[in-house]
Amino acid sequence: MARLTFVLAIATLVCAIGTVAANHHARKLFTELEREQGRMRDLEVEWGQLQLEQSTWAGHARIEKIARERLHLQAPKSSQIIALDALAPSNPANTVAPR
Amino acid sequence: MKFSSNPLLSRVLPAWRARLVLILLLGGFVALIGRSLYLQSFRNDFLQQKGESRYARVIEVSATRGRVSDRNGDVLAISTPVKSIWAIPEDAKLSPAQARHLAALLGMDVRELNRKLTTDSDFVFIKRQIAPDVAERVAALNLPGIQQQREYRRYYPAGDIAAHVLGFTGAEDAGQEGIELAYDNVLAGRPGSRRVIKDRRGQIVEDVASIKAPQDGKDLTLSLDGKIQYLAYASLKQAVAEHKAKAGGIVVLDVKTGEILALANLPTYNPNNRFGLVGAQLRNRALTDTFEPGSTLKPFTAALALEKGKVRFDTLIQTAPGHLTIGSATIHDAHVHGMLTVAQVIQKSSNVGAAKIALSLPAEDMWQMFDALGFGNPLHFGFPGEVGGRLRPVKSWKPIEQATMAYGHGISVTLMQMARAYMVFARDGDLLPLTLTKLDAPPLVGKTVFSAQTAHEVRAMLEMAVQPGGTAPKAQIAGYRVAGKTGTAHKLESGSYAQKFVASFVGFAPATDPRLVVAVMIDEPSGAGYYGGDVAAPAFARVMAGSLRALGVPPDSDLHPLLVANKEDAAVKEDM
Numbered sequence: 001m002a003r004l005t006f007v008l009a010i011a012t013l014v015c016a017i018g019t020v021a022a023n024h025h026a027r028k029l030f031t032e033l034e035r036e037q038g039r040m041r042d043l044e045v046e047w048g049q050l051q052l053e054q055s056t057w058a059g060h061a062r063i064e065k066i067a068r069e070r071l072h073l074q075a076p077k078s079s080q081i082i083a084l085d086a087l088a089p090s091n092p093a094n095t096v097a098p099r
Numbered sequence: 100m101k102f103s104s105n106p107l108l109s110r111v112l113p114a115w116r117a118r119l120v121l122i123l124l125l126g127g128f129v130a131l132i133g134r135s136l137y138l139q140s141f142r143n144d145f146l147q148q149k150g151e152s153r154y155a156r157v158i159e160v161s162a163t164r165g166r167v168s169d170r171n172g173d174v175l176a177i178s179t180p181v182k183s184i185w186a187i188p189e190d191a192k193l194s195p196a197q198a199r200h201l202a203a204l205l206g207m208d209v210r211e212l213n214r215k216l217t218t219d220s221d222f223v224f225i226k227r228q229i230a231p232d233v234a235e236r237v238a239a240l241n242l243p244g245i246q247q248q249r250e251y252r253r254y255y256p257a258g259d260i261a262a263h264v265l266g267f268t269g270a271e272d273a274g275q276e277g278i279e280l281a282y283d284n285v286l287a288g289r290p291g292s293r294r295v296i297k298d299r300r301g302q303i304v305e306d307v308a309s310i311k312a313p314q315d316g317k318d319l320t321l322s323l324d325g326k327i328q329y330l331a332y333a334s335l336k337q338a339v340a341e342h343k344a345k346a347g348g349i350v351v352l353d354v355k356t357g358e359i360l361a362l363a364n365l366p367t368y369n370p371n372n373r374f375g376l377v378g379a380q381l382r383n384r385a386l387t388d389t390f391e392p393g394s395t396l397k398p399f400t401a402a403l404a405l406e407k408g409k410v411r412f413d414t415l416i417q418t419a420p421g422h423l424t425i426g427s428a429t430i431h432d433a434h435v436h437g438m439l440t441v442a443q444v445i446q447k448s449s450n451v452g453a454a455k456i457a458l459s460l461p462a463e464d465m466w467q468m469f470d471a472l473g474f475g476n477p478l479h480f481g482f483p484g485e486v487g488g489r490l491r492p493v494k495s496w497k498p499i500e501q502a503t504m505a506y507g508h509g510i511s512v513t514l515m516q517m518a519r520a521y522m523v524f525a526r527d528g529d530l531l532p533l534t535l536t537k538l539d540a541p542p543l544v545g546k547t548v549f550s551a552q553t554a555h556e557v558r559a560m561l562e563m564a565v566q567p568g569g570t571a572p573k574a575q576i577a578g579y580r581v582a583g584k585t586g587t588a589h590k591l592e593s594g595s596y597a598q599k600f601v602a603s604f605v606g607f608a609p610a611t612d613p614r615l616v617v618a619v620m621i622d623e624p625s626g627a628g629y630y631g632g633d634v635a636a637p638a639f640a641r642v643m644a645g646s647l648r649a650l651g652v653p654p655d656s657d658l659h660p661l662l663v664a665n666k667e668d669a670a671v672k673e674d675m
Contacts, residue, residue: 027304030305034302034303044163045179048166048178048179049179051174051177052174052177056256061260061329064333081577081578083578
């Protein structure tokens with residue numbers, strides 16, 4: 001009888017310590033989750049800022065300004081445009097062997 | 100001495116003393132049990148709550164406002180966190196050097212800073228919405244009583260280019276104009292809150308309950324095409340500057356889907372700079388301002404007459420002697436043209452011809468057509484100040500009014516309505532609803548207004564108007580067949596027509612299989628010319644040519660156009 005009581009007491013003790021350990025572990029994991037979620041939010045914010053930066057640098061007004069003023073590009077005049085007939089056999093674009 | 104030999108033991112105490120102690124002890128126990136019963140059962144909730152408040156916290160979970168992007172996914176509006184610097188004036192005792200340093204970092208005047216720090220209130224914003232890197236440097240100064248707070252600020256990378264479509268938000272991130280207002284319930288995020296358990300170090304260790312889940316605003320993809328929008332804006336700006344106009348508007352529609360690819364107005368504003376956002380610059384003229392369209396309405400009169408079988412494409416109409424008197428009023432043509440076919444009436448834009456065609460039609464039919472085209476009814480995008488224009492009930496029409504409406508006077512429309520109405524000619528006589536958001540599955544067929552036969556015939560007439568002998572050779576584009584119509588209308592000012600004009604051009608291309616409708620309106624051009632063919636048509640051509648190229652629409656005509664706009668005799672000046 002006394003032996004059984006002793007064994008049960010030990011078992012209870014082990015269970016109790018196990019509960020505490022599991023709880024602690026859960027809390028640690030939860031903190032980690034929180035941290036990662038925070039990181040996710042930060043990255044999302046950064047992504048937004050990068051998107052903003054991209055659309056600022058790639059703004060059409062800026063691109064046109066640089067194309068015209070720095071690179072001296074211009075739209076081709078109509079006399080400089082040659083239209084190719086996609087179906088004509090004489091079209092050199094159609095006779096190019098597939099790579 | 101032994102304990103047992105203690106003489107005190109031999110003393111016999113009175114029995115009541117032992118009993119008294121026993122009763123006192125028992126009484127103590129009963130009191131304790133009673134107290135614990137009371138706490139456990141009657142005050143349980145209150146105590147639980149008190150206990151929880153020692154470690155549980157309700158924290159706010161912020162939600163961001165949705166992004167707005169164009170149809171290609173380029174961002175047009177985005178919210179990003181910024182910091183606001185605030186202070187408790189009582190605690191903020193800064194040395195002059197510290198104050199100077201802080202003011203320099205924030206880019207503000209030292210005197211203004213000091214004025215803010217000497218106010219009586221408990222809380223004062225020093226500067227709102229500053230960039231995060233500046234906020235970090237301010238935090239590094241570690242000044243007493245200076246605090247930071249996280250806020251969201253909305254940025255519009257396209258700036259003034261798409262200002263009227265997007266609108267802007269107020270300080271609390273709520274939409275105030277344009278898309279931001281019309282789609283506020285979609286874009287707006289709803290902040291939530293949750294109850295958590297925090298440990299001694301302030302770290303969250305357990306999620307107790309989510310009281311209200313935060314809901315981020317949904318992203319919105321507009322039908323706008325950033326490239327076409329820029330092109331439209333830049334061309335409009337050029338036209339308005341060149342002709343010293345008061346204002347202007349431009350609309351680009353996708354004929355196949357009813358999507359609005361571009362919408363720009365001048366004057367405009369920069370939504371990133373909230374300072375001084377008032378007055379006329381905020382108006383989205385293409386939707387809120389009506390004007391008498393003038394000759395751009397003539398094709399509809401011709402279409403209705405064709406549809407009802409009153410005339411054919413080549414029916415001759417006598418427009419000599421260049422004026423027509425109805426009742427007490429007289430309609431004039433600027434040039435006397437003599438006999439014209441219906442197609443030539445449109446090509447040369449004869450008022451007398453259009454009026455004569457209109458008078459052969461019942462007024463009810465005309466009203467029904469205008470109504471079916473959407474004139475007189477707002478488009479319901481949810482923008483503030485949208486109007487439907489003025490289409491008076493048919494019962495009040497007099498013959499002279501029916502005649503003037505044939506060439507676009509006595510009726511007022513918005514630029515967007517005009518652009519939409521031209522879709523009936525660009526399509527096979529049907530009209531699609533317009534949309535500002537990108538469609539996944541566009542409607543295939545709209546509401547039929549005219550038969551396909553009529554639409555094709557009017558399309559041919561509109562092509563003639565752009566060719567030599569028409570009113571708008573400047574609307575031609577190399578490589579594409581263009582169809583369109585000019586309009587030059589006197590402005591109504593306090594009930595009478597003034598010597599001020601609204602020049603417009605509405606057209607579509609490529610004429611063989613139209614893809615885009617472009618409508619341009621220039622308000623009060625005061626430079627050399629004021630005709631729609633001189634003022635609005637070149638802007639139309641620039642936008643149309645660039646947009647068709649951007650969309651990769653295959654050319655449907657010779658690359659070397661019949662451009663004869665420079666020859667004086669070739670262009671016919673239209674009538675007002």
